[in-house]
Amino acid sequence: xxxxxxxxxxxxxxxxxxxxxxxxxxxxxxxxxxxxxxxxxxxxxxxxxxxxxxxxxxxxxxxxxxxxxxxxxxxxxxxxxxxxxxxxxxxxxxxxxxxxxxxxxxxxxxxxxxxxxxxxxxxxxxxxxxxxxxxxxxxxxxxxxxxxxxxxxxxxxxxxxxxxxxxxxxx
Numbered sequence: 001x002x003x004x005x006x007x008x009x010x011x012x013x014x015x016x017x018x019x020x021x022x023x024x025x026x027x028x029x030x031x032x033x034x035x036x037x038x039x040x041x042x043x044x045x046x047x048x049x050x051x052x053x054x055x056x057x058x059x060x061x062x063x064x065x066x067x068x069x070x071x072x073x074x075x076x077x078x079x080x081x082x083x084x085x086x087x088x089x090x091x092x093x094x095x096x097x098x099x100x101x102x103x104x105x106x107x108x109x110x111x112x113x114x115x116x117x118x119x120x121x122x123x124x125x126x127x128x129x130x131x132x133x134x135x136x137x138x139x140x141x142x143x144x145x146x147x148x149x150x151x152x153x154x155x156x157x158x159x160x161x162x163x164x165x166x167x168x169x170x171x
Contacts, residue, residue: 064090
């Protein structure tokens, strides 16, 4: 499993270099290392760290969700005030791969249009694939969708999130 995870991260690093945006390569690398170190070292129940709650490179968060599910650890999204973008994808992918997830009360979830950059550094907004974070994407779609300018969509109520990902004890 360790070799497969390393191969996935290596492949994602190559893809990320091809579509890097306004963040410097050093910033992207630091973000990826924070995520990788947390995924490798957290023990059940893993608590989503503050530094990762605002998201980042989607591909690494998706791989992180798979890795946590493969390790069999429990993830608690509790005690943070938001879970946006890559954080949302990590939670969703972990659940998709059979991982145990629970969500606390009042966490603000967010999704935005996917962004890539062309070779001249111009941002291109794309639709977020519907297979990613489907329960959240479906709720957003039913409530007006993600704005055309790509800004954040409203967050689903706790009941939607608990039905999809599970409710943390005490929430």
